[in-house]
Amino acid sequence: MNNKMHLKEGLLINTESLPFSVRLWTATSVQIPFKGPREVKSFGTREYKYKKYYKYISRRG
Amino acid sequence: MSDKIVFRLFSSCLLTAGSTRALICDPQRGNYYTIPLSLYSIIAEQKKASIEETLAICEDQEEAEILKSYFNFLLEHELIFLCREDLADNFTPIKYEFDVPAIIANAIVQIGKKAEYLVDTLAQLKLLGCQAFELVVMTDCPLSFLSHILELCKGQELDEVNLYIPFNPETDYEALIEEYCFLSSVTICNAPTNEEIFLNGDSCTLRFSTKDLRDHRHCGIIAEKYFIPDLVHHSESLQHNTCLNRKIAIDVNGNIKNCPSLNESFGNIKDITLEEAICQPHFKKYWNINKDQIEVCKDCEFRHVCTDCRAYLEDPSNVYSKPLKCGYDPYTCTWEDWSKNPLKENIIIQYGIHSIE
Numbered sequence: 001m002n003n004k005m006h007l008k009e010g011l012l013i014n015t016e017s018l019p020f021s022v023r024l025w026t027a028t029s030v031q032i033p034f035k036g037p038r039e040v041k042s043f044g045t046r047e048y049k050y051k052k053y054y055k056y057i058s059r060r061g
Numbered sequence: 062m063s064d065k066i067v068f069r070l071f072s073s074c075l076l077t078a079g080s081t082r083a084l085i086c087d088p089q090r091g092n093y094y095t096i097p098l099s100l101y102s103i104i105a106e107q108k109k110a111s112i113e114e115t116l117a118i119c120e121d122q123e124e125a126e127i128l129k130s131y132f133n134f135l136l137e138h139e140l141i142f143l144c145r146e147d148l149a150d151n152f153t154p155i156k157y158e159f160d161v162p163a164i165i166a167n168a169i170v171q172i173g174k175k176a177e178y179l180v181d182t183l184a185q186l187k188l189l190g191c192q193a194f195e196l197v198v199m200t201d202c203p204l205s206f207l208s209h210i211l212e213l214c215k216g217q218e219l220d221e222v223n224l225y226i227p228f229n230p231e232t233d234y235e236a237l238i239e240e241y242c243f244l245s246s247v248t249i250c251n252a253p254t255n256e257e258i259f260l261n262g263d264s265c266t267l268r269f270s271t272k273d274l275r276d277h278r279h280c281g282i283i284a285e286k287y288f289i290p291d292l293v294h295h296s297e298s299l300q301h302n303t304c305l306n307r308k309i310a311i312d313v314n315g316n317i318k319n320c321p322s323l324n325e326s327f328g329n330i331k332d333i334t335l336e337e338a339i340c341q342p343h344f345k346k347y348w349n350i351n352k353d354q355i356e357v358c359k360d361c362e363f364r365h366v367c368t369d370c371r372a373y374l375e376d377p378s379n380v381y382s383k384p385l386k387c388g389y390d391p392y393t394c395t396w397e398d399w400s401k402n403p404l405k406e407n408i409i410i411q412y413g414i415h416s417i418e
């Protein structure tokens with residue numbers, strides 16, 4: 001596995017030299033065979049995403 | 062150095078257990094997922110176990126396959142990550158302390174014919190640190206009056222303004238929104254159609270409604286579309302009321318209230334300052350009623366993404382009762398239309414909700 005990570009400026013850093021192994025955070029998810037999630041629903045509303053203030057002042061409907 | 066690879070929940074992901082299932086919330090992406098309680102306990106315990114060790118405790122192969130699919134789901138959505146066991150304690154938990162630099166954080170201001178006290182009210186709100194405003198024009202609203210109000214807002218350098226106005230066929234709402242970029246939403250009431258348009262690079266919602274949403278009795282709706290998967294909101298919900306904390310309302314007659322739907326007035330804007338009203342002993346009485354104290358909500362997995370309402374209650378005599386306008390049952394995980402529930406019929410009449418347009 002390539003332990004080099006490219007930064008924006010084109011600089012190379014060695015991930016092994018970081019205090020913990022950065023590679024493990026993303027690289028291992030494919031090890032487990034995917035059978036499809038069960039009973040899991042995903043949500044997220046467009047309106048929420050574009051709001052600056054974090055909540056609705058009132059909820060009229 | 063240990064070679065064992067364990068799984069950890071990302072510190073930014075928030076877990077909430079309900080009585081029947083749990084919720085895992087990813088506030089950075091604005092998503093949330095319902096999960097079974099059994100999976101919740103595996104993640105919440107953070108035992109420093111590897112996935113293989115956790116799968117080994119399954120009773121049979123089928124259970125192991127189901128758990129595998131859950132782990133896969135959690136990894137794919139980056140809700141958990143894998144790391145070496147000896148590094149697993151290096152990830153600091155998030156602090157759930159809530160504070161905002163504001164004595165009053167959001168305000169509802171009803172505006173009458175002349176908008177007489179508007180400048181003074183907005184100036185006072187700015188001084189109190191108010192971050193978001195809801196302005197509700199209760200009278201007819203010709204373009205000249207609307208422009209006058211928006212110019213006043215501009216003069217006060219308001220940031221986030223949500224406007225409720227009656228429909229006027231002569232007004233070009235889109236042009237208005239383009240001109241006044243501090244508008245976050247404009248709701249046109251009594252319009253011929255129901256429609257929603259996103260403008261200004263989606264930073265403003267223009268909403269047309271056939272109902273008169275200026276009437277405060279329309280407020281207090283609990284629905285999934287109003288859920289807020291947000292870290293600040295989550296932290297606030299742990300200690301405070303997610304609707305009324307740091308909220309103030311000034312009704313069309315100048316009465317200072319916690320919200321337009323609550324009857325108690327703390328004085329009139331003509332006679333006292335907002336600061337004087339806030340200092341009154343009962344003004345903050347709802348601020349610290351959190352979801353863990355509210356009946357039924359305390360057992361609900363959505364309680365930290367949901368918003369509260371203390372003005373319309375299932376039992377008006379109990380300040381800790383569930384919001385009337387919620388149709389969710391956390392014990393069966395089902396939604397129903399709250400307005401058609403026969404048990405709520407009398408209370409709906411009591412609040413006068415049945416007769417609104």
Ligand code: SF4
Binds near residue numbers: 057281305371
């Ligand atoms: S307490 Fe209820 S009616 Fe009042 S502003 Fe909040 S949601 Fe609306």
Ligand code: SF4
Binds near residue numbers: 387
């Ligand atoms: S029971 Fe209804 S109001 Fe209470 S937290 Fe759940 S969804 Fe929200």
